[in-house]
Amino acid sequence: MSDATPPRPPAARRSRRHDPGRRDRLIDAALTVIAERGVAATTHREIARVADVPLGSMTYHFTSLEEVLAEAFTRHAESVARVFDERLSAAPDREAAIEAVIALVADDLLGSRHDLVLSVELYVAAARNPTLRAVTQAWMTRSRHALERHFDATTARELDALIEGLVLHSALSTDPMTPEQIRHAVHRFLR
Amino acid sequence: MSDATPPRPPAARRSRRHDPGRRDRLIDAALTVIAERGVAATTHREIARVADVPLGSMTYHFTSLEEVLAEAFTRHAESVARVFDERLSAAPDREAAIEAVIALVADDLLGSRHDLVLSVELYVAAARNPTLRAVTQAWMTRSRHALERHFDATTARELDALIEGLVLHSALSTDPMTPEQIRHAVHRFLR
DNA sequence: GCATCATATGTACGAGTGTACACATCGTGC
DNA sequence: GCACGATGTGTACACTCGTACATATGATGC
Numbered sequence: 001m002s003d004a005t006p007p008r009p010p011a012a013r014r015s016r017r018h019d020p021g022r023r024d025r026l027i028d029a030a031l032t033v034i035a036e037r038g039v040a041a042t043t044h045r046e047i048a049r050v051a052d053v054p055l056g057s058m059t060y061h062f063t064s065l066e067e068v069l070a071e072a073f074t075r076h077a078e079s080v081a082r083v084f085d086e087r088l089s090a091a092p093d094r095e096a097a098i099e100a101v102i103a104l105v106a107d108d109l110l111g112s113r114h115d116l117v118l119s120v121e122l123y124v125a126a127a128r129n130p131t132l133r134a135v136t137q138a139w140m141t142r143s144r145h146a147l148e149r150h151f152d153a154t155t156a157r158e159l160d161a162l163i164e165g166l167v168l169h170s171a172l173s174t175d176p177m178t179p180e181q182i183r184h185a186v187h188r189f190l191r
Numbered sequence: 192m193s194d195a196t197p198p199r200p201p202a203a204r205r206s207r208r209h210d211p212g213r214r215d216r217l218i219d220a221a222l223t224v225i226a227e228r229g230v231a232a233t234t235h236r237e238i239a240r241v242a243d244v245p246l247g248s249m250t251y252h253f254t255s256l257e258e259v260l261a262e263a264f265t266r267h268a269e270s271v272a273r274v275f276d277e278r279l280s281a282a283p284d285r286e287a288a289i290e291a292v293i294a295l296v297a298d299d300l301l302g303s304r305h306d307l308v309l310s311v312e313l314y315v316a317a318a319r320n321p322t323l324r325a326v327t328q329a330w331m332t333r334s335r336h337a338l339e340r341h342f343d344a345t346t347a348r349e350l351d352a353l354i355e356g357l358v359l360h361s362a363l364s365t366d367p368m369t370p371e372q373i374r375h376a377v378h379r380f381l382r
Numbered sequence: 383g384c385a386t387c388a389t390a391t392g393t394a395c396g397a398g399t400g401t402a403c404a405c406a407t408c409g410t411g412c
Numbered sequence: 413g414c415a416c417g418a419t420g421t422g423t424a425c426a427c428t429c430g431t432a433c434a435t436a437t438g439a440t441g442c
Contacts, residue, residue, distance in 0.1 A: 165356025
């Protein structure tokens with residue numbers, strides 16, 4: 001035993017040798033960084049710090065930073081779309097579907113804003129990155145199809161846009177809309 | 192005449208000594224860069240290049256890059272808000288106001304997407320910068336008030352959100368909505 | 383003409399970045 | 413046990429960035 005006082009990294013990190021889920025955790029860490037600090041501040045080093053992993057681990061698991069961002073945003077979009085899908089599938093009728101939509105919007109607003117910030121960051125990134133544009137496109141198509149379980153195609157598209165606007169405007173405002181106000185707007189549109 | 196072949200900067204730049212509008216042109220150049228390359232790629236050097244001005248000019252006219260961004264976004268928001276205001280003020284009645292709104296949305300979509308990209312970039316930036324959040328807030332308040340010339344407060348707020356959603360969703364989609372579809376959605380909401 | 387000073391410019395520096403890559407470590411098949 | 417290849421790590425390098433600052437330039441008042 002010659003390592004009485006190893007001056008290397010802290011023990012907590014040392015013990016992580018060979019963990020199979022590391023790549024996944026790195027993607028999650030990337031999402032955390034994007035949500036908290038923005039895409040611009042999302043660097044190899046920052047992600048590694050959040051995931052408590054050495055810098056070299058980033059270049060081992062990903063060939064470039066762009067790949068990390070793409071995978072992270074893909075995971076985010078799929079996760080949001082899945083919830084949207086599930087809740088609308090579970091709705092037995094049109095009335096229940098409307099309530100589900102309102103609940104989803106309210107969740108987004110009252111929640112940690114984590115998801116909302118991620119979405120807007122994705123929009124901006126998608127404006128200049130074809131890969132991310134495809135991710136956004138797939139996401140939008142999926143939520144529209146989810147709405148089409150209960151509404152005709154035109155209504156689905158318009159309602160989707162209304163939801164987007166309500167969430168975004170509300171989130172950027174100093175006095176966000178209440179669930180009641182959301183309900184009012186949605187019902188007014190669908191009346 | 193000893194300057195037969197001056198190896199210095201190109202003549203075009205040399206001749207710009209002392210132009211009073213330079214600060215303004217720098218802000219415009221910043222907006223161009225933000226729209227074309229994104230906030231992340233908006234650096235002192237890139238702005239200076241676009242404005243055809245030496246790097247040192249940036250630090251002379253602005254104390255920091257953040258100041259440049261703040262002034263640029265302020266100019267953008269005010270410019271958009273002014274147009275919105277003017278067109279709605281010119282509308283003699285509710286019907287004309289609705290048409291004005293539809294025309295504004297269609298312009299945004301059919302236009303160069305320049306303004307739209309700037310707006311989304313502003314949203315993201317505002318999420319983390321209090322100064323920019325104030326700019327966004329002032330802009331939203333102003334457009335709501337413009338709408339309140341023709342609609343009650345609740346309707347104005349909801350319509351504002353609907354517009355936002357229509358423009359954003361449409362811009363991100365591979366098949367943007369046509370002016371007819373925009374008209375349909377707006378009329379449906381206000382019917 | 384000339385002194386003065388706001389305006390304008392070129393260059394340098396330290397900090398932080400993405401990525402490459404040589405080296406260390408360990409599970410696995412024999 | 414042990415060789416070997418997959419996995420993990422530390423460090424170095426070339427580059428870009430924001431900003432500071434010494435210097436140059438020219439408009440203006442006298």
